[in-house]
Structure formats: C-alpha cells, structure tokens
Amino acid sequence: MLLEMEKITKSYGNVTANSDVCFTLRKGEIHALVGENGAGKTTLMRILYGMESPTSGEIRLDGKGVSFASPADAIAHKIGMVHQHFMLFPTFTIAENIVIGREPSKGIGFDRQAAAATVEQLGKQFGMPVDPRKKVADCSLGLQQRVEILKVLHQGAEIIILDEPTGVLTPLEVGELLVAIKGLAAQGKSFILISHKLQEIMEIADRITVLRDGKVTGTVEAKDTDAEELSRLMVGRELIQLSRKAAGTGKPVLEADNVTINGARTKPLLGGVSLQVNEGEIVGIAGISGNGQSELIQAISGLMKIDGGSVKLLGQDVTGATVKTIRERGLAHIPEDRYQWGVAKDATVMENGLMGHAGKHQRYGVLSGPGIRSMVGEWVSRFGIKTGSLSTKAQYLSGGNLQKLIVARELAQKTPFLIAAEPTRGVDVGAMEIIHGELLKKRDEGGAILLVSSELTEILKLSDRILVMFEGRIVGELAADHATEEQISLLMAGGKAVG
Structure with a gap:
C-alpha cells in the first residue's frame, strides 16, 4: 500500500x-x-x-x-x-x-x-x-x-x-x-x-x-x-426527490432593458442585455464564467454602474440606485463569491446572520440579543450548519457551512425578488437538497428568482426558462422542459442551438 x-x-x-x-x-x-x-x-x-x-x-x-x-x-x-x-x-x-x-x-x-x-x-x-x-x-x-x-x-x-x-x-x-x-x-x-x-x-x-x-x-x-x-x-438517510409545480404567470418583478456596461477593451462587458423575471418563476442564466454573468448580477443589485439601459424592480426604476435602496425595494442576493461578497470572516456566525436583518431586531437603536440568537439558531438547525456556537467566527466554518448560512440569511429576507448566484457551490448533497427545496418553495409562493449557476444540472432542475450568455450578451432562450445539456453547452461556446 x-x-x-x-x-x-x-x-x-x-x-x-x-x-x-x-x-x-x-x-x-x-x-x-x-x-x-x-x-x-x-x-x-x-x-x-x-x-x-x-x-x-x-x-x-x-x-x-x-x-x-x-x-x-x-x-x-x-x-x-x-x-x-x-x-x-x-x-x-x-x-x-x-x-x-x-x-x-x-x-x-x-x-x-x-x-x-x-x-x-x-x-x-x-x-x-x-x-x-x-x-x-x-x-x-x-x-x-x-x-x-x-x-x-x-x-x-x-x-x-x-x-x-x-x-x-x-x-x-x-x-x-x-x-x-x-x-x-x-x-x-x-x-x-x-x-x-x-x-x-x-x-x-x-x-x-x-x-x-x-x-x-x-x-x-x-x-x-x-x-x-x-x-x-x-x-444517513434517503434523499427526498423534489417535485416541481408548473410555473406561475405572475406580473413582472425584474425588468432589465438593454443594459450595457462598457469595458476597457473594444467589446462591452454587457452588450445590451434585456430580460424579465416574473412572479412565480425561476429564470436560469447559463454561461461559461467570464461571459458577463457577474457584471449582470452587479448591475441589477447596484454594485456596478451601468452605461446604458435601465433596471426596474416591481415597476420602479432602480437604475443607478444604491445597493441599500435596491435591497429595500425588494431584492435579496446570494452572491457568487461567499468570501468576497457574502460574509465578514472576522465577524461571528450570529453577526453575519444579522446582516440585512438588524431593523427587525432593534428597538430605540438597541439590538435584541435573544431575538437574533433565536433567528440564527433556527437557521443553523434547519440548514444543518455545523458550528461550535453562534459566537464562532465565520472564518472557522467550512466553505459549505458558510454557504448555507448565507442562503438561509437571504431567503429569510422574504423579498419578492432573489438573485441566487451559485447557491450550492461547495455544498454536499444533503445541503443541496435543502437549498433546492427552499428555492422551489419561494418560487411556488410567488417569488421571482434569477438563478445563475455553472452547474447545468442545477439550471435544468430548477429553472422554468433558461437564458444563455456569451461574450456579454444573451444568445439564446430555452424552455427548461425541453432543453438539453448539449443545447446549452453549444450556446455557451458561441454556437447555435439545434433541435
């Protein structure tokens, strides 16, 4: 040996x-x-x-x-x-x-x-x-x-x-x-x-x-x-097979129209991207990393200034608005990079869980410790987050457990619109089952979700419609019920879908 x-x-x-x-x-x-x-x-x-x-x-x-x-x-x-x-x-x-x-x-x-x-x-x-x-x-x-x-x-x-x-x-x-x-x-x-x-x-x-x-x-x-x-x-148990209801036909929640971000080189980072996400549906974005998905997420969430076009949330123009304003208008965001955008590594599990929820747990400017502990403790139990205590610093959690904490925190915002970027990156099959179930539950309750994932199986499993990005543009739209990995992969590489 x-x-x-x-x-x-x-x-x-x-x-x-x-x-x-x-x-x-x-x-x-x-x-x-x-x-x-x-x-x-x-x-x-x-x-x-x-x-x-x-x-x-x-x-x-x-x-x-x-x-x-x-x-x-x-x-x-x-x-x-x-x-x-x-x-x-x-x-x-x-x-x-x-x-x-x-x-x-x-x-x-x-x-x-x-x-x-x-x-x-x-x-x-x-x-x-x-x-x-x-x-x-x-x-x-x-x-x-x-x-x-x-x-x-x-x-x-x-x-x-x-x-x-x-x-x-x-x-x-x-x-x-x-x-x-x-x-x-x-x-x-x-x-x-x-x-x-x-x-x-x-x-x-x-x-x-x-x-x-x-x-x-x-x-x-x-x-x-x-x-x-x-x-x-x-x-230690059998996994539950998820079932999906038919997509809802609700009102538009997100409307991005001809969104453009100019790059330092000749090609724009985003070249006139238009899309719509309605109540009760999950729209999946597929594409090889570096083809504009990150810029699209940042443009919608207010993290990046756009050079042209507009973004509306629940019918209100949020083009150029601050991140705080856009979140207050109804956006929650599971970021693609948990370390860069999702957590403060030197803060505790409880402090990271509080982010975006502080207003619900304070009175006269004083935070309610028991209320916060109860809220985050419930997430730890429901999502199976393994941590020594709520006082453990985030940097000591495994990447997958950090991911579960972020997902729990953002889903708990109960906003009408959610950006879920790589929501199951680095998590195990049990956690993936929980996260997928929670995303479908939000969708079935009328929420609108923009799902960005490098996992085609995840895109196909959860999406109602699939958009494919290549070189900063949307190059194809497919109904998830009829889409195949081969079709999506071809579009991701700049080709044309067949069949």
Whole structure:
C-alpha cells in the first residue's frame, strides 16, 4: 500500500473533526473522499499535507511511519495539494507560477527561457499542454486548474490531493480535467479527490471513502456502488426527490432593458442585455464564467454602474440606485463569491446572520440579543450548519457551512425578488437538497428568482426558462422542459442551438 492513515483523530478542544479515521491509497489509484460539509474531509487532508498535526494516529508511506510539520515536509515526501481556491499569482506567467521556489538560474538571475522550456516539456510529458509564456490573469479557470496540477507535478508529487477540483469549471473543462487525471493515474500518479459531485466521482474514482461527522461510514469500490448508496452513507438517510409545480404567470418583478456596461477593451462587458423575471418563476442564466454573468448580477443589485439601459424592480426604476435602496425595494442576493461578497470572516456566525436583518431586531437603536440568537439558531438547525456556537467566527466554518448560512440569511429576507448566484457551490448533497427545496418553495409562493449557476444540472432542475450568455450578451432562450445539456453547452461556446 502506498499510503496508510491509521486511526487518525483530530480534536479542537471539545470538538472532534476526525475520529479514528482509516484511509489508504494504492499506487496509480484515484481514491475519492466524500461527505457532508464539516464531515472532516479537508481536515484529514490538511493533516496529510502537513497543515495540521493529528491528535493521535499514524501515517505510513510505503510502510514507513512519517510525520509532517509543514507542507514543505509533505512536498519533500512527494505529496502535493491543489486547493479549492487557486493559489496562483495572476500577473506572473504560467511558467513563473509553476517553477516558483525551484526557479532555473542563469548566472545570478532567473532564466525565463529555461523555465518556459521546462514547463512546455512538463505539459507534453503529462498530456497537459500549456503556453508557458501566457499570464495567469489571461487564463480560463480550467487552464488555471491545469497550471496548479502541473505545479505540484513539477515539485515531484507522486500523491496529488485535489480539493473540489471541478467546482468552478464548465462542463467542457470538467471533461478535460477528468481525462487528464485518468491519464496521470495511468502513468502511476495517485490521486485523492475531495468532491461533492457524485456523478463525476462515479465516472473517475477507483475507490470511494465516505465520512460522516468525522468518522468513516464506508469505503467501497466505485464499480460496486452508485450515487444513491453514496448519498445514504453521507447523510444517513434517503434523499427526498423534489417535485416541481408548473410555473406561475405572475406580473413582472425584474425588468432589465438593454443594459450595457462598457469595458476597457473594444467589446462591452454587457452588450445590451434585456430580460424579465416574473412572479412565480425561476429564470436560469447559463454561461461559461467570464461571459458577463457577474457584471449582470452587479448591475441589477447596484454594485456596478451601468452605461446604458435601465433596471426596474416591481415597476420602479432602480437604475443607478444604491445597493441599500435596491435591497429595500425588494431584492435579496446570494452572491457568487461567499468570501468576497457574502460574509465578514472576522465577524461571528450570529453577526453575519444579522446582516440585512438588524431593523427587525432593534428597538430605540438597541439590538435584541435573544431575538437574533433565536433567528440564527433556527437557521443553523434547519440548514444543518455545523458550528461550535453562534459566537464562532465565520472564518472557522467550512466553505459549505458558510454557504448555507448565507442562503438561509437571504431567503429569510422574504423579498419578492432573489438573485441566487451559485447557491450550492461547495455544498454536499444533503445541503443541496435543502437549498433546492427552499428555492422551489419561494418560487411556488410567488417569488421571482434569477438563478445563475455553472452547474447545468442545477439550471435544468430548477429553472422554468433558461437564458444563455456569451461574450456579454444573451444568445439564446430555452424552455427548461425541453432543453438539453448539449443545447446549452453549444450556446455557451458561441454556437447555435439545434433541435
């Protein structure tokens, strides 16, 4: 056995993140690690990568006991990790990012030509070609993911940990990444894959280990299981199959007319986007990241000034209005980037939950502590948010638990209009079931929802109408009942839908 983690336990005071966890990895194997948010997956991998020390337990490589005091120790033992949030320097070239820390020299200076040649050869060797001279800032997210993998390969990694590697990729990029991982495994590299996407796991993994509440609930051969069994192992119960009613035919809630945002280059960021979201419907926006979805969200919510066109909410013109005014007129917003837009990491769970709700819980300018605790505590229970207490700082919650807190907070606004941007990014199947159910409930009660998601399965599952964006414009509209992933993918790439 290449790697053995034997009875790993990790405790933080009274909280146990991992409890007697056993995990093994064979040479050339792709071993998936799955579980609900806060189940202990990332903690276990942080221990393997030297970012945490276990409270007890043993790690063995090729049968020999090892311990890592830092990631440098892990790298020295040929273990590499690609984190969920990329750790690249945008202004550096691909070659500079890959060789950093192991730069080839020419005299006393950095040999850029040698670095580019090394990276070009590395890409060819592992079937992941890149342009070494291209700046990372100009790379798609899929290409950045490839750069991260090449970086750990350049460090000599034989064991590669991938934390949610497809979370921000398009379907085409996901397919390319899975092919690349399989190719590397065939060359003898071994992978530990943390992911919530069970269908992808079933496609690529050799074995799958499931964690729940810090304990292993099962390790199975991928060929002997299915997504339903994995879901049961993850959440401890059968998942509810959601049913959708027919869409309502209510009044317009959001009306965006010819919205334009000029870019620094020749093409506009938004080139005359018009759309309408009515009472009782979910309108999905699909598109490859960087094609105007973010700018559209910011234009509607008041975060970005528009150069042309208008935005109306419930018939009132809110073009150029402040974020505060637009929210008061009836908008709630689940942001696409929870860390940049959704939470204050140094604030507590309760303080983050209070955002946007303070007016309901104060009298004569004094906040009501019991009322706030009751409100946020109810969300923690209903959405299964794992936190030590309501006084825990947001930065100590897992990404998925933060996401659930934001979703709960914004849905509790009970506004007529909701922007749901990547509402289930980084959450487990149990939380996804809850969030999808809450979005459909809001829609069935007459709410209007603009859903922006990179997950086509989510778009197809929840939307009544689907709009596709490409290069800052809406290039197609499809009825969700008749749309296919192939049609949407073609439009996302700038083609025309057929069929």
